[in-house]
Amino acid sequence: MGGIDRRRRVSIALTLNFLALILAVSALTTSFWCEGTRKVAKPFCTGPVTTKQSFCIRFNSSNINDSRLVQYIWETGEDKYLIRKFHTGIWFSCEDNVNMTGENCRSFIYVAPSHERGVLWLCIVAECLYILLLATGGILMSVEACQLGNIIDGLKLNAFAAIFTVLSGLLGMVAHMMFTTAFQLTVSLGPEDWKPQTWDYSWSYILAWSSFTACMASSVTIINRYTKTILEFKHKRRNIEKNLKIKQKLLELDSGPGVEVGRVGHVEQVWDMYISSVPSPGCTAEELLDLSSNGRKLSNASVYLDLNDLPDPQGEEYC
Incomplete structure (x- = not known):
């Protein structure tokens, strides 16, 4: 999911x-x-007026240049104006x-x-x-x-x-x-x-x-997705560190100076495998849990390990 x-x-x-x-x-x-x-204001009608025109002012005569004629404007009030x-x-x-x-x-x-x-x-x-x-x-x-x-x-x-x-x-x-x-x-x-x-x-x-x-x-959706992915990523890392505490005693190897090096290398190997194994942000939580639960099976030998004593891996530099 x-x-x-x-x-x-x-x-x-x-x-x-x-x-x-x-x-x-x-x-x-x-x-x-x-x-x-x-x-x-409506402009004056020009030319012969054959039909009634509502967008210009008409005279009683088409000869507006004849000063001897009395020109009458038929439009009054709001009729003299045009709404454009x-x-x-x-x-x-x-x-x-x-x-x-x-x-x-x-x-x-x-x-x-x-x-x-x-x-x-x-x-x-x-x-x-x-x-x-x-x-x-x-x-x-x-x-x-x-x-x-x-x-x-x-x-x-x-x-x-x-x-x-x-x-x-x-x-x-x-x-x-x-x-x-x-x-x-x-x-x-x-x-x-x-x-x-x-x-x-x-x-x-x-x-x-x-x-x-x-x-x-x-933007809110993409920021929410980024924040949730970061929080889930940190949570899965803590789960892996806890699951890497080995619960079985050494079966084949004797404790010695080289065991500590092997333990640290084992932890780094698991964490690197976790980082590189996630193909995309679309991986499921079940896949991450499977990886963390299988981390103890990466080698045939099982050791006790307290990861609280280890320095934090460099995997958090991505934040």
């Missing part, structure tokens, strides 16, 4: 990482972080055209006030680094899931994957908050031909924060 749990945690962390990566790329490449409406929808992302801000067909887009960096453009550039850099670090963490987790080396190599990959994933999550959070601040300041201090009347956050903004949530969930 231990191996199954470890493999499940790897799969969960990797799935959350790829989900966060897809959501982050989708949010960065779309321009629906915020959307709303702008109230603008807009949506904004990190890269572009798009708004409906005057005739309500198609959109007119411009760079959001040049819409923002000049003193806020530096914040937007930092936001773009942070978003790109967020995606880069997130992809790096996913690659390391994939290599760890596929690697066939020993448990030490797997733990090193696990640690680096956790570091990259946590750093990417922090950068993503900072980038999202910088865009939120820059957009709100642009709404207050931006150009008059862009200021919205109503606005709210849209689905790209939700994708961005969902990506951050999935990224942090992936």
Whole structure:
């Protein structure tokens, strides 16, 4: 069950990482972080008016250059205004055209006030680094899931994957908050031909924060797996040291000066065999117990040994 749990945690962390990566790329490449409406005055209708047009102001006569005619405007009150929808992302801000067909887009960096453009550039850099670090963490987790080396190599990959994933999550959070601040300041201090009347956050903004949530969930999962593996590894080592206390008397060998050397060499041999015998972090607890219980069978001779008197092996240097 231990191996199954470890493999499940790897799969969960990797799935959350790829989900966060897809959501982050989708949010960065779309321009629906915020959307709303702008109230603008309708332009005058030009040319012959054959049908009723709701997006421009009509006159009672098509000859608007004739000063002898009295021109009447039929629209009154709110009819003189047009509600145009807009949506904004990190890269572009798009708004409906005057005739309500198609959109007119411009760079959001040049819409923002000049003193806020530096914040937007930092936001773009942070978003790109967020995606880069997130992809790096996913690659390391994939290599760890596929690697066939020993448990030490797997733990090193696990640690680096956790570091990259946590750093990417922090950068993503900072980038999202910088865009939120820059957009709100642009709404207050931006150009008059862009200021919205109503606005709210849209689905790209939700994708961005969902990506951050999935990224942090992936980092928590991978850190939890690393910590649990370290604790289990130390516990199994203590069990092996206890099980190496031989319970039978010498049968064939007589005690002598060379026995102590043989005892120490025997312990080191068992510990080295334990380290090298674990193929991956997916090994089960039963396999480790079998190894520790069979440690006393590595040689035909059995000796009494108190491992409390031995110096700690160098196996803990991996921590």
